[in-house]
Amino acid sequence: MNDFWSGVGVDLRLEPDSADGRRVGLERALRDAVRDGRLTPGTRLPATRRLATDLGISRGTAKAAYDQLVAEGYLTARQGSGTRVAELPAVDAETPQAHARARAPRHDLRPGGPDVGAFPAAAWLRALRRAIATAPSLAYDYGDPRGRIELRTALSGYLGRARGVLAPPERIVVTSGYVQGLALLTRVLGGAAVAMEDPGLPFHRDVVRHNGGTVLPVPVDTRGVRPEELGEAAAVVVTPAHQYPTGVTLHPERRRALTDWARARGGLIVEDDYDGEFRYDRQPVGAVQGMAPGQVVYLGTASKTLGPALRLGWMVLPPHLVDAVAEAKLHSDHHTETIGQLALAELIDSHAYDRHVRACRLRYRRRRDQLLGRLGARRSVRGVAAGLHALIEVPDEAEVLARAEAEGLALGALGEHWHTPHAGRPQGLVVGYGTPRERAYPEALEALAKVLEPPR
Ligand SMILES: Cc1ncc(COP(=O)(O)O)c(C=O)c1O
Helix, strand or coil: CEECCCCCCCEEECCCCCCCCCHHHHHHHHHHHHHCCCCCCCCCCCCCCHHHHCCCCCCCHHHHHHHHCCCCCCCCCCCCHHHHHHHCCCCCCHHHHHHHHHHCCCCEEEECCCCCHHHHHHHHHHHHHHHHHHHCHHHHHHCCCCCCCCHHHHHHHHHHHHHCCCCHHHEEECEEEHHHHHHHHHHHCCCCEEEECCCHHHHHHHHHHHHEEEEEEEEEEEEEHHHHHHCCCCCCEECCCCCCCCHHHHHCHHHHHHHHHHHCHHHHCEECCCCCECCCCCCCCCCHHHHHHEEEEEEEECCCCHHHHHHHEEEEECHHHHHHHHHHHHHCCCCHHHHHHHHHHHHHCCCHHHHHHHHHHHHHHHHHHHHHHCCCCCCEEEEECCCCEEECCCCHHHHHHHHHHHCCCCEHHHHHHHHCCCCCCCCCCEECCCCCCCCHHHHHHHHHHHHHHHCC
């Protein structure tokens, strides 16, 4: 039996060796294609004789599969008009297929994600194998809420050499991504006023509010966040290496002003170092935490370097916050899942993590160059050569977004990042050039160039 079949104009992946046998494999492939809309209502399916020949299966098996799907209502069979895809009742918006369809544009340049196709699966598998082979049986029990010592030790070395972070293992708490670190910290701060960059990621503002914090906007300009506008904030969340979404780097004078503010006012700097490894025109700028480890909570994540699905992040805390954050973590979920932590520790210790980050840096740098090359000098791309996204200024966001939607191109808009949107704000597109798979990137760029062409 063939593994792929495109006799009905769409690729169907058949699993001939599935334990359930050929009929069930064929049924499943057809059912999935009908459900997720690849086979549209009314499409005529080939006669069982041709299907059987194409697939190298018996005609009886092909007929049994059709009969089953007719009985389930996915297909209709009528004398004279053959077997066709049935009209399904309105799709339940909650099915995974409906979700996937809603989320899957033709071209995806939304910011926020890495190219998950570059996930180092072989290296991860090796690390996982080794982690499991060497883990003591106690590793499968409840553990330290701060996370496994193996990972905290590995991170301590890595963060010191790669990001200039002063990170003794006892001050690290491993979290389920950056977002959990932000949530835990907000809870520990107990309803305090938290200043957040304007523009910034709306989701993170929601996280702070959901955890009892009060969000204050603090403006960002071409030198990054403006410390002189921190007002009564008890803490400020910043993205110094590569501001999200404007792409600027925090100016050295502002870094100093920020740490001066923290020392003078007893304020807390929350450093979101989400893509600090990815700088293309020079060595990455070290973390602010290295200048003021007593005033900064440093947060890092594997979401950009490996993949968001791992849900692995880390906090490096000033001494006075370690116990409170560890306790909040304990009451949240005991601790982050252990085996993934051990695998990441292996990946770092074997230097496979560094090698992967280096390879990704080259890949994303090339993509950014391709983006700039394709758009040419007519378009203003803001921010430094870093990270996985770029801000492109446009005169009318809504107009370009409408053209993008018609083209099946998903993009981010600067507009959604303001604390209080209003007319007169700068307008722009936030383009995630890390997101598409490698082969899909050139087409996505073409689609972008097309929607940015001024309409004639
Ligand atoms: C600004 C910013 N911070 C942090 C993160 C990482 O979040 P997490 O580690 O929860 O996936 C992202 C991911 O998109 C981000 O855009």
